[in-house]
Amino acid sequence: MPEPVVRVEYLPWAEGEIDWQRPYTTDEEKMALAVNISRLNVKHQPGEPFGAAVFRADTGRLISIGMSQVVRGKNSVLHAEVVAIMMAEHQLQVYNLRVAGHPYELFTSCEPCAMCLGAIHWSAVTRLVCGATREDAQGIGFDEGPVFPESYSYLAARGVEIVREVLRMEAKSVIQEYLASGGLVHNRV
Amino acid sequence: MPEPVVRVEYLPWAEGEIDWQRPYTTDEEKMALAVNISRLNVKHQPGEPFGAAVFRADTGRLISIGMSQVVRGKNSVLHAEVVAIMMAEHQLQVYNLRVAGHPYELFTSCEPCAMCLGAIHWSAVTRLVCGATREDAQGIGFDEGPVFPESYSYLAARGVEIVREVLRMEAKSVIQEYLASGGLVHNRV
Numbered sequence: 001m002p003e004p005v006v007r008v009e010y011l012p013w014a015e016g017e018i019d020w021q022r023p024y025t026t027d028e029e030k031m032a033l034a035v036n037i038s039r040l041n042v043k044h045q046p047g048e049p050f051g052a053a054v055f056r057a058d059t060g061r062l063i064s065i066g067m068s069q070v071v072r073g074k075n076s077v078l079h080a081e082v083v084a085i086m087m088a089e090h091q092l093q094v095y096n097l098r099v100a101g102h103p104y105e106l107f108t109s110c111e112p113c114a115m116c117l118g119a120i121h122w123s124a125v126t127r128l129v130c131g132a133t134r135e136d137a138q139g140i141g142f143d144e145g146p147v148f149p150e151s152y153s154y155l156a157a158r159g160v161e162i163v164r165e166v167l168r169m170e171a172k173s174v175i176q177e178y179l180a181s182g183g184l185v186h187n188r189v
Numbered sequence: 190m191p192e193p194v195v196r197v198e199y200l201p202w203a204e205g206e207i208d209w210q211r212p213y214t215t216d217e218e219k220m221a222l223a224v225n226i227s228r229l230n231v232k233h234q235p236g237e238p239f240g241a242a243v244f245r246a247d248t249g250r251l252i253s254i255g256m257s258q259v260v261r262g263k264n265s266v267l268h269a270e271v272v273a274i275m276m277a278e279h280q281l282q283v284y285n286l287r288v289a290g291h292p293y294e295l296f297t298s299c300e301p302c303a304m305c306l307g308a309i310h311w312s313a314v315t316r317l318v319c320g321a322t323r324e325d326a327q328g329i330g331f332d333e334g335p336v337f338p339e340s341y342s343y344l345a346a347r348g349v350e351i352v353r354e355v356l357r358m359e360a361k362s363v364i365q366e367y368l369a370s371g372g373l374v375h376n377r378v
Contacts, residue, residue, distance in 0.1 A: 006275050008195040076285045076311040077275050086195050086266050096265045118304025121334040122265040124377035145310040146343035154335035188313035
């Protein structure tokens, strides 16, 4: 019986690839980082084609990153957005990003699944920026769960600014390369 | 800067309180365990009033438990259901419970929030049993996120049997005791 401890951490390849010092200014620069993480995650198999990052919105400082680790980590919860949120809160030592006292934004290379959209709600980020669409992920077979237009309205009504399809084509191409390279589409059925 | 590693584990009080050897037979016995976990979590402050457990459905064997660790763990993702799912997959060394080759069921002391409902989708449990209702959690102020009747229909259409309001009053009483004892209702706003 394995010891009942799950360790959530960045993958070793992230060490030399992420520039933590530079400020990230535009939405395109921030999304380019999330998409690059998704690409590196696919390159270092087995990694699903999804990347995310949390920034402090007012300074452009990179707080955390996330990459999907479902198959590698044997953990269906470890989607890119969940990893980025856990790491941001760990970094700042807060139970949500509101209590950290500044605005934070989450960039994700693909629109969130049902779980991640709920995690984004609890994280208290003030802005969500997405690359590829739900249809792009579902197009290669991922069953993204119960997300409806009303799900986004619910977050928007609580003050979350939502921006979609930033660098969509770049993000979508990584998703399609994943399938072409034989990547596993893990689903419940 | 804290080392970027998040450890997810059971809380120390669980060591002497959980009977891992006995078979659990009825829905009421299984729910009684989830509710007892929620009660113990509140008793050992700071713990939110939510407990969960994963059982192998065909044998009644207890696979994992979960307790909400948001404030204690400084981690908005660590709801009871998420902890139970992560621990079950870690225990069985699988990326979802379908690939473990047997039917598994999740018992939760309260209907899942949006994040946990999505996590339940990915976990591939075949049965979800709930105690208290969404309204019971929202009644003390928790903002449970975008869950709609269609969210449950989505899971049901993929073969998840859903049972609600098992030992609801017992589960609800723990939620209300939490508020009365000054427990923190963490929300995004």
